[in-house]
Amino acid sequence: MLPGGLDPVLFIVAPLGVLGVIGLTWLFGGLRDASLASPEIARQRLAELDPGFVAAGVTLARSGAGAIFSGAGDHKPRIAVLVPLGDRFVSRVLGPGDVVDAAVVGERLVIRTRDFTGPRLALALGAGEAERWRERLLEFNGGAVDPGGPDG
Amino acid sequence: MGESFPNIVRYAIPFFILFMGIEIVIWRVFHRGRYETRDTAASLAMGLGNQIVGLLPGGFVVGLYFALYEHRLFDLERTWWVFLLCFLAEDLSYYWFHRLAHERRWMWAAHINHHSSQHYNLSTALRQAWTSTLALSFLFRLPLVWIGFEPAMIFLFGGISLVYQFWIHTEVIDRMGPFEWVFNTPSHHRVHHAFNPRYLDANYAGVLIIWDRIFGTFVEETAADPPRYGLVKNIATFNPFKVAFHEWVGIARDVAGARSLRELLGYTWGPPGWSPDGSRKTTATLKAEWRARLAAAEGAGAPAAAVSDVGDPG
Incomplete structure (x- = not known):
């Protein structure tokens, strides 16, 4: 447990994992907006x-x-x-x-x-x-x- | 009362992250499934928020369950058949919670968050509600506690159900043969997340799809009408706070304009899309319109799938 009884999975692993997943998505997909061809x-x-x-x-x-x-x-x-x-x-x-x-x-x-x-x-x-x-x-x-x- | 069980969801979190990473690589390398950066960020922010917000009313719900457990009808020991019965009862209660979360606007106001992405991938599974307690989701397990199932056992199977439902949020896995007869699968759940009229309000299952088959809400995925994910009226934001509260804002606006008790009840506990003059569209209306288009197209000799895919050509 972290100081204050905080759960390390919830307060460290999860936020870092979230950042990693978002980073990977951005790396592979970027930030392209949809467009209409016609x-x-x-x-x-x-x-x-x-x-x-x-x-x-x-x-x-x-x-x-x-x-x-x-x-x-x-x-x-x-x-x-x-x-x-x-x-x-x-x-x-x-x-x-x-x-x-x-x-x-x-x-x-x-x-x-x-x-x-x-x-x-x-x-x-x-x-x-x-x-x-x-x-x-x-x-x-x-x-x-x-x-x-x-x-x- | 026995020892508590491990928090399954907590242990699953690292695996959630790992499997999302794998699915993103599959999307990139094999072009199966699809991720969008801002959509993924919104989904994961909703997931994190759900865990944090859940800490607040969680104590109230646990307290309520344990208080009711003191007045249980039966003393159910930790035997194999009690575990089995508890699993089945929890899964059945989930089915009804989930069904009403789609059919009653007060409950839909919380659950709509989970359906607000136009994407369908493992991150969508984590796009969870922040206001479930306000939407009264905890009521559905009370009968189980009253019967005599330990609250800890109910929470265990609730956690297992949540973890089970993570992996079915994917387009990477296609059909699964006989497994689909009994269990909820990616195909069944793709139908549940689709807003094609054919698929609206279907496949509410948690783990076992048998409840949908029994209660008449099962719809099979068909290649002629590929699922389009999201809401009938999609939201125009990635802001997690707007995602979390937009339907509550809609309810508040409608209630403020209600002119009678009937309107007040209709706006809060009627089906989503209910309006006093019928000017908005409920699932029933949308399905009726779709069937009418289908019948008109069939009458004109057009293939039915074309209609179900794109509606009126405009």
Whole structure:
């Protein structure tokens, strides 16, 4: 036992082992983010993650680092977003009321949502596309989106 | 009451680390399985946190078990058949704990942590909950104590079950033949961690898969629909604190907006995804939608596997 009755397995072996495993994973895999090679691949990923969302238009972010989709055949206007999380993607389907604010920051569209785990969704779409999608978000959110938006 | 048993999990920790190292090398050399640095770090932080957080309420649970044991129905000695019965009873109680941890949101709020990775490897096994006691997981072993099984014996088999379930979190091992008829295996547990509609809420077993076969929750892995791991709505973070508490935050937000006792109970003890107006999706809804897509595709002459793989082509 360590001073204070602490268990050496729990307080020395386990933390060192954890560091070793993380180090080995980093050595072999690095820190690469997932990317989308084409709009078709983006549609496929979204269909896997949100099979109920029928995508119409899609815009790919620069370097394939995410995508944004408009919904089709739906009674409620919705927009879906794919963003990388490590070597995987996370999808969010945004409907009226889900967006807290949206802004164009440089080349990026930055959307703030009520999601606790990832409230900030950023997509490098280019200034023109970013503005177009921001207007769409404004539209279906009934003008509730703050045009001042986040500061990036 | 006899001597206590060794803490199996403590002795297993060095082997957990060793086997993760081996699996990482297999991933690198043979391209089987997959690791991601930040995902692995989050999983292991959750595992470490679980061990540390567990020290706090652990005393309360042990005290409760020993207090109840004083009022046991039978005096069960340490004979071979008592050990066997205790193993079976503990594994059965685990099945029901685990099943309700998926079917009731209050319990899911703790267990969701374990399913929050989109990867499936040995580090995922260690992505354990920090709030199990709050989620009332300890209740499920109380009947065993009341019957008369020694708490130490129950903890022994609980530890064995936990250690057993470590090695089944892998994509490196494929199918295991007749062993799969009785025991939980990597294939069975891959199904459990998948969010493909076909696989949702299935294979709750700890050690013995027979409970799923008996209670109708067994689903076999199929090559036509490879498991996709994670949650129906995946979390967008590697932050272990957000991983640990995100569903509790969701419950708190919903409860704050509840307009009746029915809504309050639905948001806390209804199935995950429950909402008063049905606007969110439960497992039952997701499975019904998937079956509808499947039927529509079959009607159109498309192969069923294509639908189960990617849903609507969009």
